Ligand SMILES: Nc1ncnc2c1ncn2[C@@H]1O[C@H](COP(=O)(O)OP(=O)(O)OP(=O)(O)O)[C@@H](O)[C@H]1O
């Protein structure tokens with residue numbers, strides 16, 4: 001039997017139309033200056049109908065001695081602080097306002113439908129109840145960090161976190177990529193028994209390269225870390241896999257006549273070069289084709305030369321996506337050598353297309369496509385160059401049905417396609433202070449209220465608000481430290497400067 005004083009925090013009082021179904025206030029117990037409950041903490045009120053779980057929204061301290069500014073001023077000017085004359089400390093108390101987030105009844109979460117009674121005791125919420133209430137999975141879930149203010153690991157199940165796409169949003173330097181490394185560590189160390197997802201990561205800055213050298217922590221089957229690192233310069237897109245529309249989307253304003261001619265040439269050349277062909281061979285083929293009108297031919301040749309210059313195209317596919325995308329393997333596509341956005345976009349468009357095509361036919365296992373700088377690849381604005389946009393939007397819309405999943409990362413949410421963002425049922429939001437971005441986040445994710453948006457501006461590096469399907473209510477999480485650190489990377493500007501001196 002739990003004693004009555006166990007985990008007691010305070011007593012519900014009547015104030016400003018509360019307690020009502022969604023809100024109540026309580027007076028804190030204990031010595032006046034003690035901090036026994038913090039803003040954002042979950043608390044519980046046990047009722048006959050179940051346990052009412054709430055979150056502390058605000059804390060207000062009051063003291064009747066200090067209610068009249070005039071009196072305080074008077075004692076102040078006499079040089080006799082109130083504290084020296086009256087027992088002011090004894091009259092200080094704190095009122096906490098709490099917002100009800102749910103009712104835990106018969107071992108399942110229920111929508112709240114009644115108000116707690118004035119006089120009810122408010123207690124700390126039991127960690128195991130909170131874990132179940134939030135729908136965490138301590139046994140099989142991903143260990144991503146801990147809940148702010150609670151001694152509870154944040155272990156969402158892979159189903160809840162990833163099966164309906166995940167967006168990671170924040171301003172620069174808030175901890176997005178760090179969180180991705182933590183997530184990758186968790187996904188890469190899952191066992192066969194637990195089931196492993198294939199991961200393809202588009203590494204725009206080369207910051208995940210270090211993962212290819214990490215050593216397993218323990219020598220068990222589960223810890224064989226399978227990482228493939230592919231440099232952008234080694235990639236090759238097979239020309240024979242490209243349609244006239246595909247090529248048309250890579251160059252600007254191809255006319256219908258030109259597309260039609262190209263389509264015809266492509267269907268002819270397929271039977272001529274059975275084992276694939278290069279752009280050079282395609283160009284020569286067009287040059288020798290007398291049936292194409294002079295100006296159409298020149299335009300086609302010009303465009304194809306232009307594509308040839310990117311050095312991204314060849315006879316065969318490198319890598320062969322079908323053989324490289326495997327359960328439990330991380331494939332890093334390192335685009336850090338490319339300066340041209342267009343080249344990066346061509347690669348991402350091709351990969352997204354192939355992955356979707358192969359997954360639909362079940363030629364590859366369920367996969368997670370992790371895309372850094374997502375706003376560069378699927379921007380909201382129609383004016384931005386956006387070759388992969390339609391493919392990524394298709395994965396966002398349809399991918400979840402056959403487990404072609406996205407993890408999109410962006411430091412400019414306002415620039416990210418709303419279609420894509422609204423399809424991400426899960427969002428991990430780190431610190432963000434730009435009002436336009438905050439507004440965009442607020443509008444594109446349900447269940448995020450004004451208070452939560454305000455809290456996002458005050459988050460620290462490595463702290464995140466999870467919203468969506470992952471947890472039953474928006475939850476603040478402190479992301480754990482990663483097990484593996486990139487070696488040889490400067491930690492700060494001063495560190496980089498010292499290294500440069502050597
Ligand atoms: N959970 C964490 N624990 C400890 N340190 C962290 C954590 N998250 C972030 N950091 C620190 O903050 C730095 C910046 O984080 P990170 O590179 O993830 O930012 P970012 O949001 O990806 O920024 P950008 O948008 O510029 O890519 C990291 O190098 C790391 O030192």
Ligand SMILES: [Mg+2]
Nearest residue numbers: 173176177178
């Ligand atoms: Mg980053």
